[in-house]
Amino acid sequence: MACVKIYLCSNPEDSVVERKVLREDVFPKLREDCRRTYGLDFRIIDPYEGMDPGSWPTQKERLQLLDECRQNSLGPFFVGLVGRQYGGACLPEQVELSEFLTILQVGQQMGCSSAALEKCYRRNENTIPPSFCLLSQHAYQKQHDTHASRMTSAMPCKIPLPMREDAFVMFITPLERLTKKRMEMNSTLSFSRPE
Numbered sequence: 001m002a003c004v005k006i007y008l009c010s011n012p013e014d015s016v017v018e019r020k021v022l023r024e025d026v027f028p029k030l031r032e033d034c035r036r037t038y039g040l041d042f043r044i045i046d047p048y049e050g051m052d053p054g055s056w057p058t059q060k061e062r063l064q065l066l067d068e069c070r071q072n073s074l075g076p077f078f079v080g081l082v083g084r085q086y087g088g089a090c091l092p093e094q095v096e097l098s099e100f101l102t103i104l105q106v107g108q109q110m111g112c113s114s115a116a117l118e119k120c121y122r123r124n125e126n127t128i129p130p131s132f133c134l135l136s137q138h139a140y141q142k143q144h145d146t147h148a149s150r151m152t153s154a155m156p157c158k159i160p161l162p163m164r165e166d167a168f169v170m171f172i173t174p175l176e177r178l179t180k181k182r183m184e185m186n187s188t189l190s191f192s193r194p195e
Helices: 016-038 059-072 097-109 115-120 137-144 146-151 161-188
Strands: 003-009 041-045 078-080 094-096 121-124 131-134
Touching (some): 003 016, 059 078, 094 097, 097 131, 115 161
Parallel strands (some): 003 078
Antiparallel strands (some): 121 131
C-alpha cells in the first residue's frame, strides 16, 4: 500500500508529553483518515520512540531515516516539534582530513588547546576522502576510560559533557575565524569591467 511516511523531529527530552499525545491520540486518527479517505498508509518515524537514551540513533542514522521519509512519502515527510530546549549542538561525525587539520592549525594559532578535539576524533584512511571520524560513545569510553568500561557493559558510555563542550568550542572557534577572514577577503576584492 502506498504511504505517507513522516519523520518526527524533536528534542526527545523536551517533548515527551507532546510525542505521547501525538502517538496515542493524533496519529491513530490520521492513520485511519488516510486509509479511509485516500487509501494510503500513514507511518510516523520517531527515532526516539521507546528507546533508552543510551541507544538513541546517531546523527548519521537520523539523517538516513529522514532521507528515507523524503524519498518514500507520497505527501509531507517532516514534522518538527519546537519546544523550550533545542538540545545540544552535534559535532560532525566526519570531517575531511584537510579541513580537520586546518581547524586544528587555526585553533592552535589562536591559542586554543586541541586536546579535547583530538580525543574525540580518530583519523580514518578508509573513508573517501580520508577523514577524521567522531568516536562512538563506546569507542571513546573504551579508549579513554578502560576502568569504567570494565565495571559494567550495561552502563551507557558517553563522552563526558565538558569534553564534548571543549571539542565543540575548539571546532567552532577556528571556523568562525576562517569565515570572518574569508568574508573580509571577499569584501576587499574589487571587480573591474573590461572596457
